[in-house]
Each structure stands twice: as structure tokens, then as C-alpha cells.
Amino acid sequence: MRKTLKIIILSLLLANVAYAETKEEKRAEYVLLNMQQDYINCYSFYKIGVEYVRKTNSKTSIIDGIEKSSDNSLRLAHETGEIIGMKTEEMSAKVKSEIKKQLDLVGNNFKNAAVLLEKYSHTCKNLIENKKQRISFWEKKTINKFK
Helix, strand or coil, rough: CCHHHHHHHHHHHHHHHHCCCCCHHHHHHHHHHHHHHHHHHHHHHHHHHHHHHHHHCCCCCHHHHHHHHHHHHHHHHHHHHHHHHHHHHHHHHHHHHHHHHHHCCCEEEEEEEEHHHHHHHHHHHHHHHHHHHHHHHHHHHCCCCHH
């Protein structure tokens, strides 16, 4: 009986070690998940923004620039999702959820767009222009989270 118990405990420990993620793997996954969420946030922000700009009859060059940033954010969100093994359906659901969240934030009223500008414009601009800086931001966060 005792020998059987030892074998069961040893088996469980070995199985746990085999499936346990290393600290580095946890950190990498945390960074990727947060980067993907940043890309989704920015895609949603730009997508909503371009609709607002269209309604105000702005210049085509402004619309084109916002759409380019939107497309770039969506592409990076998708690529990051693929790296972490996320299914397309799950990524689509996250995007829809974020768009709804942002539209709710402005009460579905484009006149309240300043709320979104305040919350997302700086972060999204920096993310598109210098994603390495944002990666460093999330890497620093992991140091305290996964000691």
C-alpha cells in the first residue's frame, strides 16, 4: 500500500513538472496577451475614429491614415493571436467586445469622441510608431507579476 502511494505521488509530481510552465514562458505569454489586447484596443479605437471622421466629411488623406493604422493594428493583433494559439473566432469575439466597450464608453454618440481620444490616442500612436517600447513596458510588468 505504501509503495503504491509513493508511486502515485511521484507520478503526480512528475506530471506536474512536465506540464508546468517556466517563469519565462509565463512572462512571454503575459506580454503577448497584453500586446494583443493593446492591438485590439487600438484597432477598435481607429475603427470607431474613422467612422467619426467620415461623418464630419474630413479629408480623404486623414481617413486613409486612420484606416492604415486600423488595418495595421488588426494585422498585429491577429499575428500575435496566432503566436499564442488563439483561434480566429476567439480573436473576432475579443474585437467585437472591445468595439462594444468603446462605443458604450461614448454612449454610442460620436460627439463624445473626446473620451476615446483622451483614453487611447497617445497609447495607440506610440504602439504603432514604436511597439518595442510597449513590449518593454509589459516585460517590466512581468518582473513583479512572475517572481
